[in-house]
Amino acid sequence: MLEVLQPTEEPGWVLAHEGYSVLTESAVESRFALGNGFLGMRASRSTGRGPTWASWLGYIRWASWPRCYVAGLFDLPNTEPPVPALVPVADWSRVRLILDGEPLVAREGEVLHGLRRLDMRRGLLLSEWTHRTPAGITASGHELRLLSLADRAVGLQLQRIVLDRDGIEVRLEASFGLAGLGMEPVRLESDLGAWRTEGTGKVVAMAGAASLNLNDVSLRPERPFPLRWVWRWRSTAGEVAEFARLVAVARADRSAEDPAPQATAALERSTAVGWRAILQEHEAAWDAHWSDSGIRIDGDDDLQRALRFAVYHLTSAANPDDDRVSIGARALTGDAYFGHVFWDTEIYLLPFYTAVWPEAARALLMYRYHTLPGARAKAALCGFRGALYPWESADTGVETTPESVLGPDGKPIEILTGKMEHHISADVAYAVWQYWRATGDDDFFRDAGAEILLETARFWASRAVAEADGRHIRGVIGPDEYHEDVDDNAFTNVMARWNIARALEALDLLRARWPDRASTLRERLALDESELDDWRDAMGRIVTGLDPATALYEQFAGFHALKRLNVSDYADHALPIDVVIGREQTQGSQVVKQADVVALIALLPEAFSGHGATINFRHYEPLCAHGSSLSAAMHARVAARLGDADMALRYMRETAALDLDPDPNSAGGIRIAGLGGLWQAAVLGIAGLNLMGEALELDPKLPRTWNRLTFKVRWRGRSVSLSLARDAVEATLIEGDAMDITIAGLTQTLNARSPLRVDLSSEALPSVAEVEA
Known part of the structure; x- marks a missing residue:
């Protein structure tokens, strides 16, 4: 077993964290998290961490936050306001080591050595530790964990433990920690458990098998409870105990369905081939993905490592076999944002999947197709036609953004993003068009994509109010969330016009190539020529805020009249600028939270003629406070396209630092949108890749430091x-x-x-x- 516990030797593939600090532990657990798109697991220590349970004492910080997730397993917890959340499942990795009746706990005794490694090349979490107990017993251990990329239902844990003394009464317990927390147990057997969420009625089944060899001799475990194994022996100094555990998981989305047979079958096929075959197949799957999606930079080792980290997590987050789930803002690596899906997925993640893993891109877009009913319901609730996608989405496509939250003073704070951040519908449409143009997937376009384009265009036409000087989209929030309830946000309006134009183009294409489908779809959507004429009017008359004399877009109506603020004066503050200067002053100033007009330059460069892109970038870049992890990467992409390689690299390094710095604020999970943006900065920015034309296009602008x-x-x-x-x-x-x-x-x-x-x-x-x- 020892040979497989060694990390990849080639430089640049392994991230390491040595030691332990309560201030960084949760962030390390996020950074080194494992995933395969169906299962996710934070990189918590399995041995010696002590128990964890939920507590209302908010001023107590957990030393560790172990979490295992199943994609799509949402429920409505007892919170105020009630917000659907991704439900953690049983932590199947925990191991308790009890020596002469005393449990090995990290906070007691002395940890002489502790090292965790994320082997990105092989998709493994590798750990090693040496612990001296208060009684003077020294225990050493090595561990390997994986969530199989070859068989997404399967996880594997290996441990190798050695003691330095003879005659110690050793008890090793392996269990599924917190099994059933927040869920109703419906089936508990020796090697199988199944739990149902109380609100949504989803069911998850988990099956497990475990073994322990002492000096290559198998020990028989005690089985006191379901999914619990206990071994006892008396130690001999230097003898090796090798522990192996397999887990298999299945999810059912309706309470009447039983996922237990799927979990049982997955466990049976895993145990039949053995853990070595599971490991080999997993490593082969990762090898294939790295061959397809890896990026090699000659001349910049730091960004090489950062881009590998980005591709590792992007690969870990997607599952092309399940088109009923999408990727949340923190993927399956933490609890932040409750597992909700934002525009991040379509604008920051889809370009990667479309370019290197189109099967995953298709599944993510089919999630949006399956949730069209929820988008239609939201549009109708707001008084509009068509489809208005939720700002935060879970499993059903119903808006999950809370209407208000309680502030520190106990007073409610209204949350407006769910009510006003409507550009999400154009963002989804943009991803649909980008995917189809890049892949030529006509089946998707005909059967799903075109309908999304038509229904989002219908929303925009009904949203854009006709007035004497054009059609206006009032009362919105653009990507710059520092300014709420504004009129005619340039990003929103230009994307809306683009959305309508592509819908009309899509309808013409359907008529020409699939006339029966065009006829059926128009009839089902009750889409007549008078409505299409209104779309054409909206496409031509929605105001954009562009000043032809200066080529400058006004971010929203009245933005230029706001107070000018020197954003660079606040660059050294640890807190976001809106916290430093207050909400009222922020809203009254020309300070931008994240790429807004700059994002428009990246997505629709054709909206900027002549030197318009440079003019707008040079105007808005100094105004941005980068209060979102999405911002720096988008600025890097645009700076690269405009030929400013030094600025592009600076912003790329800022993005990389968010989750790679020794003490990042990523306890709630890695910021996967920023990682997708980092990939975009390199491939769509520096390489100048364009997949949407009639030919594959490249316009490279390599930094002078890159060979x-x-x-x-x-x-x-x-x-x-x-x-x-x-x-x-x-x-x-x-x-x-x-x-x-x-x-x-x-x-x-x-x-x-x-x-x-x-x-x-x-x-x-x-x-x-x-x-x-």
Whole structure:
């Protein structure tokens, strides 16, 4: 067993944390979390941490916050306000080691050595520790944990324990900690448990098997309770105890369904092949994913590590086999935001999946298709037509943003994002169009995507009020959430116009290619020509805030009249700027929470003619206080496209630091949107990748400190390897038919088994006139 407990030796693949501090423990548990899109597990220590339970004493900080999650397992807890939340399931990793009747607990005795490693290459959590008890007994241990990427129902835990003394009465207990917390047990058997959520009626089943070998001899366990194993022996100094546990999990979304047979079957197939095969298949699955989605930077080891960390968590978060779930703001790594899904998924995560793992992208978009009824219901409740997606979504697509929360003084604070942050509908539509253009997945477009486009466009047409000077979208919140209840937010309005235009284009496409589908859909949606005429009017007359004389968008009506604030004066404050200067002054100032107009530059560069993108970026970049983890990466992407590599790298490093710094504030889970944004900054920003044209497009602008950037991309059924240096680009068609590729404005044909090299020297590139000709 010892050989598999060693980390990957190649540099840059392993993150390590040594020692223990109550101030950083929860953050480490988030950073080193495991996941496979169906299961998630925080990197809590399994041995010696002591019990954990819920407490109302808010001033007490838990030294550890062990959590295991199942994607889509939501319930309505007894909170005020009542908000659907992802339910933690039984912690199946806990091990208690009792020596001469005294439990081994980290806070007692002396921890001589403690090291946790996240082996990103293999998708493993590796731990090692040496603990001297108050009685002077020294115990050492190594551990491996994984959630299988090859069989998402399965988890594996291995431990190797050695004592330094003879004659110690040893008791090792392995159990499923907190089993049933917040859920009703419906089935408890020796190797199987099933629990039902009280509110939503979902059922989760967990099956387990465990074994212990002492010097390669199997010990028979006591089985006092379901899913609990106890071994006893008297120690010999230096002898090795090897513990192995397999777990299998299944979820049912209706109380009448029984997931136990699925969990049992998964456990049976795992135990039949053994833990070594489980580990090998898991490592092979990770190897395949790294081959498809890995990024290699020659010349920047820090950002190389950060991008691997980003790809690790992005890969861990998605499950292409389940299109009824999406990815929450903290994925399956922590409790922050209750597991809710935001616009983060479509705008910050989908580009990665679309480019390297389109099967996962499709499943995430099908989640939005399945939750269209909830979006329609919200639009109707707000007095509009079509589909208004919830700002926060759980499993049903019903709005889950609380209407108010209690402030520190006990008074209610109204939460307006769920009522006013409507750009989410255009964000979903944008992701639908981007996915279809990049993949050519006509089945998705015809059967699901087009309907999303039409229903979101219908919402915008009904939302945009016709007035004498155009059509206005009043009373909204844009990405800049420091300013609430504003009129004509530029990001919202321009995205709305774009959404309507794409819906009309989609309808024309349906008519031309699938006329029966077009007819059926129009009839089912009761979409007549008079309504389409209203869409065309809205598309042309929704005001955008663009001043043709200056090429500057006004972020929202009246923004330019607000007080100018020197945001850089507050850069050194540990607290967000709105906390430092107060809510009232923030709302009255030209200070931006996160990329707003800047995000528009990234998503719709065609909305900025001439030098418009540069003009708007230089205007708004100094005004941004980056009060959201989403902000810096979007600024990095835009700075890279505008040729400011130094600023792009600075913002990329800021994004990476959010979850990689020694003491990050990520106790509630990793900020997966920021990690998706970091990938975008490198691939869509620095590499200049565009998947939405008639050819695969690249316009690289490598920083002078980078020697080479290498990655793969999938585009319309092809797989392409790209290697970018400052003086040349090399492209290889790995799989699929010949295709056109545009590099720095020059379009050429890329054939299989015939690598293409394009010289980027100024002498080799065509002039603008030659390209246009």
